[in-house]
Amino acid sequence: MLPHSLLGLLGLLALCKGQQETGEAESCDNFTDLNLSHCFMGTSLYVRLLLYTRSNLDCGRELDHHRPSSQPLFNLSRPTAFVIHGYRPTGAPPIWIDHLVHLLAEQQDMNVVVVDWNKGAANLNYFIAVSYTREAAYNLTGFIGAMQEEGASLSSLHLIGVSLGAHLAGFVGANLKGKIGRITGLDPAGPMFTSATPLERLDPSDAMFVDVLHTDMNSFGLQGAHGHIDFYANGGADQPGCPKTIFAGKSYFVCDHQRSVFLFLCSLNRTCSLTGYPCSSYSHFLEGRCLQCETFKPASCPVLGYDVSQWRETLLRLGQTKVFFSTTATLPYRKLNYRVDMVTWNQYLRWGVVYIRLHNGRNFTEVRIDQKRLRFEQYTSTRLLAQFDEDLQQVQKISMRINTGNVIGPRYKIRLLRIRFTPLGRPERPLMCRYDIIMEENMEVAFRPLPCNSHL
Amino acid sequence: MDIELQAIGENGKDGATCSPNERVAAGNGDGGASRTPDTAEKDGLLFGQPASSNGETVSSHHTTEAQRTLGNTFCPRKMNSVCRISRERVRLLLIIICIVVLICAAIGISLAMCAAINVDGDDNFDSSSFKVPRSFNGSFQLPNRVFTEELSTLSSNESQALAAGLQEKLDHLYRSSPALGRYFSKAEIQAFRNGSVVIADYQLTFVMPEEQQDQLRNFTLSREMVYNVFRQFLYDQEADESGGQMYIAPVSLNMLLRL
Numbered sequence: 001m002l003p004h005s006l007l008g009l010l011g012l013l014a015l016c017k018g019q020q021e022t023g024e025a026e027s028c029d030n031f032t033d034l035n036l037s038h039c040f041m042g043t044s045l046y047v048r049l050l051l052y053t054r055s056n057l058d059c060g061r062e063l064d065h066h067r068p069s070s071q072p073l074f075n076l077s078r079p080t081a082f083v084i085h086g087y088r089p090t091g092a093p094p095i096w097i098d099h100l101v102h103l104l105a106e107q108q109d110m111n112v113v114v115v116d117w118n119k120g121a122a123n124l125n126y127f128i129a130v131s132y133t134r135e136a137a138y139n140l141t142g143f144i145g146a147m148q149e150e151g152a153s154l155s156s157l158h159l160i161g162v163s164l165g166a167h168l169a170g171f172v173g174a175n176l177k178g179k180i181g182r183i184t185g186l187d188p189a190g191p192m193f194t195s196a197t198p199l200e201r202l203d204p205s206d207a208m209f210v211d212v213l214h215t216d217m218n219s220f221g222l223q224g225a226h227g228h229i230d231f232y233a234n235g236g237a238d239q240p241g242c243p244k245t246i247f248a249g250k251s252y253f254v255c256d257h258q259r260s261v262f263l264f265l266c267s268l269n270r271t272c273s274l275t276g277y278p279c280s281s282y283s284h285f286l287e288g289r290c291l292q293c294e295t296f297k298p299a300s301c302p303v304l305g306y307d308v309s310q311w312r313e314t315l316l317r318l319g320q321t322k323v324f325f326s327t328t329a330t331l332p333y334r335k336l337n338y339r340v341d342m343v344t345w346n347q348y349l350r351w352g353v354v355y356i357r358l359h360n361g362r363n364f365t366e367v368r369i370d371q372k373r374l375r376f377e378q379y380t381s382t383r384l385l386a387q388f389d390e391d392l393q394q395v396q397k398i399s400m401r402i403n404t405g406n407v408i409g410p411r412y413k414i415r416l417l418r419i420r421f422t423p424l425g426r427p428e429r430p431l432m433c434r435y436d437i438i439m440e441e442n443m444e445v446a447f448r449p450l451p452c453n454s455h456l
Numbered sequence: 457m458d459i460e461l462q463a464i465g466e467n468g469k470d471g472a473t474c475s476p477n478e479r480v481a482a483g484n485g486d487g488g489a490s491r492t493p494d495t496a497e498k499d500g501l502l503f504g505q506p507a508s509s510n511g512e513t514v515s516s517h518h519t520t521e522a523q524r525t526l527g528n529t530f531c532p533r534k535m536n537s538v539c540r541i542s543r544e545r546v547r548l549l550l551i552i553i554c555i556v557v558l559i560c561a562a563i564g565i566s567l568a569m570c571a572a573i574n575v576d577g578d579d580n581f582d583s584s585s586f587k588v589p590r591s592f593n594g595s596f597q598l599p600n601r602v603f604t605e606e607l608s609t610l611s612s613n614e615s616q617a618l619a620a621g622l623q624e625k626l627d628h629l630y631r632s633s634p635a636l637g638r639y640f641s642k643a644e645i646q647a648f649r650n651g652s653v654v655i656a657d658y659q660l661t662f663v664m665p666e667e668q669q670d671q672l673r674n675f676t677l678s679r680e681m682v683y684n685v686f687r688q689f690l691y692d693q694e695a696d697e698s699g700g701q702m703y704i705a706p707v708s709l710n711m712l713l714r715l
């Protein structure tokens with residue numbers, strides 16, 4: 001009896017071990033990988049929820065839709081972020097998904113749930129994918145309901161939706177009566193949603209706090225404002241560095257739209273801090289009319305990314321806020337912004353565009369402010385926004401040139417009493433001033449800036 | 457063409473005449489004889505054509521030679537009209553060119569005149585109308601000078617020399633200022649004091665016109681502007697003069713409006 005039972009026990013143990021081993025090997029549930037043929041054939045909706053936590057960053061675990069806590073790694077007392085992708089015309093997993101999961105897990109010890117509805121989103125026919133969003137939203141709503149029953153709080157949930165996924169997140173939020181903690185919409189999809197009512201798309205009532213980033217409003221993105229705060233990168237339409245013609249192939253279509261994800265990733269990574277300035281339009285922003293951050297005092301203007309929730313209370317009080325910023329074409333996307341104030345003593349009104357170059361001894365960075373001709377009126381401050389692509393520290397020399405657009409006739413002179421460069425978003429950097437300058441048209445004037453001194 | 461056809465016809469007749477003769481030699485001879493007119497005719501054709509064309513070219517040579525020998529005064533009747541037309545055209549072209557050049561010159565001259573005559577309103581001022589004085593007082597430090605008793609009395613040689621040097625410096629800096637130069641009247645060194653280094657007290661006097669007084673007070677001749685033009689000058693020369701006797705420490709500069 002004894003040897004028999006021993007043998008049986010051993011056998012059982014071995015079986016268990018084997019199961020465990022095979023279980024571990026198979027338990028990585030990764031994003032559904034489809035190919036173009038699936039898209040041609042069309043796929044029907046199938047939602048998978050893949051859990052990633054700090055202890056399984058590279059190995060997703062599929063969650064049971066009805067019993068979330070059956071997965072031991074899913075700790076409902078931690079906050080949970082849902083990552084929702086959009087339309088997948090090729091069926092391939094999004095290239096940013098792993099990066100986003102890793103960076104989210106770095107922010108906070110939380111559950112990252114990738115909502116994999118690739119089966120459904122992978123259809124050549126975009127309209128089918130659109131029609132599946134409602135269904136997928138109901139599915140996810142059900143899961144969140146189950147989470148709630150098992151003790152999770154809605155306010156600790158954060159839905160991050162990309163493109164069509166942003167509207168999906170909005171639907172989930174609406175289903176849950178807007179009690180979800182936060183929804184982040186990364187360039188909410190435009191096609192089929194342009195004339196949608198707030199109920200039919202992402203809107204601020206879908207969550208307690210909704211932040212949206214726009215990068216491609218003129219094609220795949222949706223125009224307008226959809227969150228408590230809407231960030232418009234480079235005006236929310238064409239992004240620098242993205243191809244302008246169809247000859248560039250696929251990137252012509254996706255570059256602008258995808259930039260929203262890359263900007264968000266870069267802000268999660270802390271490699272770029274992009275400050276948005278509240279303004280009514282991008283052209284007003286470029287004209288330097290919206291560089292005040294008094295509304296947010298003592299904080300600065302809102303910074304794009306995960307930590308924008310710092311501004312939550314102020315933003316909720318303000319209702320809906322549109323903020324603007326410009327980026328460069330590549331990482332770290334950030335531009336060095338200066339507010340430039342000039343006062344002239346010219347008797348007669350003059351108009352002109354300005355070129356400014358900053359030198360730090362080794363290299364220089366140049367900007368041309370020509371969106372609009374600037375108005376130089378006697379004893380009146382002319383303000384402009386100078387956005388330099390390169391961040392030069394320790395500026396040693398500034399050169400300027402002015403062009404009044406006067407082809408024939410005399411060369412005008414602009415006589416400045418004072419010019420002041422205020423670095424924006426860098427309170428530690430000194431203000432730079434220069435006094436008593438004469439700029440002859442099209443002639444470069446170089447000077448050494450002095451620290452503006454206010455003590456007098 | 458007619459000639460050729462004829463020749464072939466004759467040839468055919470020859471052939472017909474010779475065919476009944478069955479003697480080979482005679483036939484041969486006939487054949488040879490019958491062939492000759494053919495070749496001769498061909499030759500004649502060949503000769504005829506080049507000859508005629510040659511004749512033509514030769515004749516044209518002659519006309520050109522005639523033209524050359526007779527000189528330019530002579531135009532053959534056909535060419536005469538062409539010559540006249542081309543001359544008229546050339547004349548017309550010349551006139552047009554002249555007009556264009558004239559217009560260009562007129563535009564250029566008027567532009568140059570405009571630019572020369574155009575006086576920038578801001579460069580014009582009438583200093584005799586500047587009557588309202590505006591003064592500033594202040595002090596600065598001369599870190600490279602050691603204070604001596606002699607400096608404390610303004611009449612002494614040492615202080616006179618130093619004061620003159622400093623006054624010249626201030627004079628130069630304000631006179632060369634585009635915005636302030638026209639209003640600048642004088643700079644005086646009032647005293648030297650002993651701090652840890654030599655401290656100089658100065659006074660600047662500007663005169664301004666009666667009109668626009670308020671704006672001048674608030675902007676061009678504001679304390680901020682007068683002070684910063686001085687400070688900027690000191691910063692700019694800091695690099696090359698920081699060892700000199702007349703070196704003024706930029707941070708030590710202060711200035712107050714004298715009421």
